[in-house]
């Protein structure tokens with residue numbers, strides 16, 4: 001589709017940051033990890049002022065507006081086939097004040113950039129597990145990472161955010177300024193304006209004990225039970241993720257236990273964990289936290305079917321459903337231990353409400369659902385309290401309905417109406 005509106009004003013206001021189909025960098029801007037879009041314009045602002053200019057331009061010309069930061073949206077929310085795509089990746093400054101531990105992060109930065117900037121100061125921020133994931137999308141959904149039990153969610157360490165509203169107005173938000181919007185930004189999943197700066201409070205983080213132990217997956221239920229029992233007694237400074245992988249490329253099914261121990265290593269009681277089954281490989285070692293974040297290697301355009309549920313209790317019946325999920329041979333199942341600092345924040349303090357969950361279970365179907373895996377998932381999800389918005393491969397009303405309890409959803413709607421009257425929808429699109 002050819003755009004029939006003049007863009008001279010925009011090109012004059014945002015130097016070398018307005019791209020049309022055929023321009024160098026256009027395709028790179030329009031392609032995310034999960035999709036290749038064809039927007040009418042890709043706009044790459046460098047400042048908050050340029051973001052506000054682009055938002056007002058889109059609004060003035062009734063152009064749908066989509067926001068992109070790290071481009072890792074599993075639901076494919078950050079590219080489109082029409083309208084204006086706001087690519088925030090040039091807003092990637094990270095400014096650290098070691099005295100106050102305040103960290104100001106541009107709305108388009110990635111977690112790898114943040115971790116590298118904090119490392120020399122002996123600081124860290126609990127975030128995701130992948131360096132190339134954006135601070136924007138991950139934080140707006142909550143942010144579950146390798147230090148979640150010790151330091152909570154990414155949003156639990158957020159102390160302020162600068163937002164360009166759908167009307168192009170610049171707001172500073174915090175617990176004291178526009179507190180309703182600040183509440184909604186912490187887990188509401190986006191669609192509340194463009195966040196041009198996130199202000200976090202970092203924690204002192206020394207080297208961590210981190211790595212993966214790969215076990216033969218001979219008896220899933222026994223292994224799952226032993227992991228659950230160990231995690232229930234573990235200190236908050238230990239966070240683990242147990243991945244159960246089906247047979248693939250000639251190798252049998254395996255269980256991969258990822259672990260991150262922050263702080264004191266003495267008395268962490270890891271031995272039973274390291275002996276959950278027959279060990280095939282292990283790379284557990286002491287390393288800087290910045291080295292822990294994986295480099296993501298994902299072919300653009302690949303979009304797995306991903307579901308998840310927060311379980312308030314990983315009881316024996318739930319474990320039996322998880323074990324059944326592994327039987328079809330085409331599902332990767334992942335269990336994240338929660339609790340600790342995440343659970344100490346009241347459920348209504350932020351828009352992320354799943355505070356009392358013991359575990360987050362995620363299932364990725366590699367070859368579509370078998371009847372058996374679909375039934376096992378339904379049985380498991382019936383015991384859950386809802387889903388993590390950032391791990392859903394679908395978006396829209398159905399996703400919001402499973403991700404947010406009714407009271408949270410209602411509050412989010414009120415905030416959206418207040419700040420985005422004609423506004424940004426969940427996917428960041430102006431009508």
Ligand SMILES: Cc1cc2nc3c(=O)[nH]c(=O)nc-3n(C[C@H](O)[C@H](O)[C@H](O)COP(=O)(O)OP(=O)(O)OC[C@H]3O[C@@H](n4cnc5c(N)ncnc54)[C@H](O)[C@@H]3O)c2cc1C
Pocket residue numbers: 032033066067068069070071072073074077078088107108127128129130132133134135136137138139140141142143144145189190191193194195196296390391426427428
């Ligand atoms: C390989 C991989 C690993 C992951 N690991 C984790 C993990 O360990 N923990 C975890 O919690 N999640 C994880 N996730 C999920 C991740 O949190 C979401 O996919 C998230 O949306 C990615 O953020 P992004 O900025 O990269 O994405 P984008 O696709 O750029 O953005 C996602 C959504 O957020 C909006 N958005 C982003 N930035 C802004 C902004 N500044 N202002 C307004 N709206 C904005 C976009 O418009 C879009 O709707 C992972 C995802 C992948 C693909």
